[in-house]
Amino acid sequence: MPELPEVETIRRDLEPLVIGRAIAGAWVSGNAPRLVQLLTPDEFCRQLTGRRIKALSRRGKYLILNLDAGLMWVVHLRMTGRFQHDTGACPDTPHLRARFELDDGSLLCFIDLRKLGMMWLVDDWAVVNPGLGPEPLEDSFDLASFRAVLKRRSAPIKAALLDQTVLAGVGNIYADEALFAAGVRPTRAANSLSKPAVARLHQGVRDVLLVALGDRGSSFRDYVDASGRSGGHQLNVKVFRRTGEPCYACGSEIRRIKVAGRSTHYCPRCQR
Numbered sequence: 001m002p003e004l005p006e007v008e009t010i011r012r013d014l015e016p017l018v019i020g021r022a023i024a025g026a027w028v029s030g031n032a033p034r035l036v037q038l039l040t041p042d043e044f045c046r047q048l049t050g051r052r053i054k055a056l057s058r059r060g061k062y063l064i065l066n067l068d069a070g071l072m073w074v075v076h077l078r079m080t081g082r083f084q085h086d087t088g089a090c091p092d093t094p095h096l097r098a099r100f101e102l103d104d105g106s107l108l109c110f111i112d113l114r115k116l117g118m119m120w121l122v123d124d125w126a127v128v129n130p131g132l133g134p135e136p137l138e139d140s141f142d143l144a145s146f147r148a149v150l151k152r153r154s155a156p157i158k159a160a161l162l163d164q165t166v167l168a169g170v171g172n173i174y175a176d177e178a179l180f181a182a183g184v185r186p187t188r189a190a191n192s193l194s195k196p197a198v199a200r201l202h203q204g205v206r207d208v209l210l211v212a213l214g215d216r217g218s219s220f221r222d223y224v225d226a227s228g229r230s231g232g233h234q235l236n237v238k239v240f241r242r243t244g245e246p247c248y249a250c251g252s253e254i255r256r257i258k259v260a261g262r263s264t265h266y267c268p269r270c271q272r
């Protein structure tokens with residue numbers, strides 16, 4: 001699933017292509033019945049048409065196209081959803097779920113193999129996800145609040161990092177990488193972390209996200225950006241999907257276990 005660095009990469013790429021453009025037409029495939037939330041696909045297309053894109057923003061793993069009249073077109077790519085901007089035609093694929101014509105003749109094509117992606121057209125963010133936690137790369141993600149949230153949780157720290165009410169935008173890849181950066185074992189109870197460990201983790205989350213952003217995200221399976229290019233961070237991960245390979249820091253074999261139902265990778269010597 002695209003996480004914060006991947007969605008932010010798409011946002012930055014699309015921004016110069018779509019800002020200021022009006023939506024001249026919209027179409028949602030009949031084979032994507034769960035794509036549009038709250039509205040019927042017809043009503044969604046009707047309300048979207050004629051609106052102008054004023055800004056592109058992001059909240060956690062959600063991409064937000066800010067429209068005129070205070071409307072927000074919110075997109076969650078989930079597992080395999082992606083936007084492709086095209087000047088000719090959308091790709092000829094059965095996985096094309098929606099197509100949006102812009103007033104300069106270009107197209108935004110929404111392609112989604114597994115049909116888990118979701119879109120909303122709302123004027124109030126709270127309708128989409130009222131409980132979303134702070135943005136890890138903004139000041140709202142402060143150490144004191146992070147420590148207080150973890151103190152109230154006895155679940156494994158990995159599960160806490162994946163919980164979008166604790167932190168917005170971190171998924172399986174960057175949770176594992178942040179825990180390695182902090183030297184914290186993923187199975188540790190969140191409320192058992194020492195003050196220095198929480199501080200290292202707070203910094204580790206920010207550091208791994210920023211480095212991954214610099215690499216334009218990670219492409220382990222499906223992720224490509226708005227131009228169809230893969231990210232580069234999968235080459236720079238320290239533990240994620242490196243099971244059995246030597247730790248770059250100590251040479252121990254990276255282990256894989258299940259935590260909170262998710263594959264979890266860690267170094268048994270560096271992470272305590």
Ligand SMILES: [Zn+2]
Binds near residue numbers: 247249251252269270
């Ligand atoms: Zn190690």
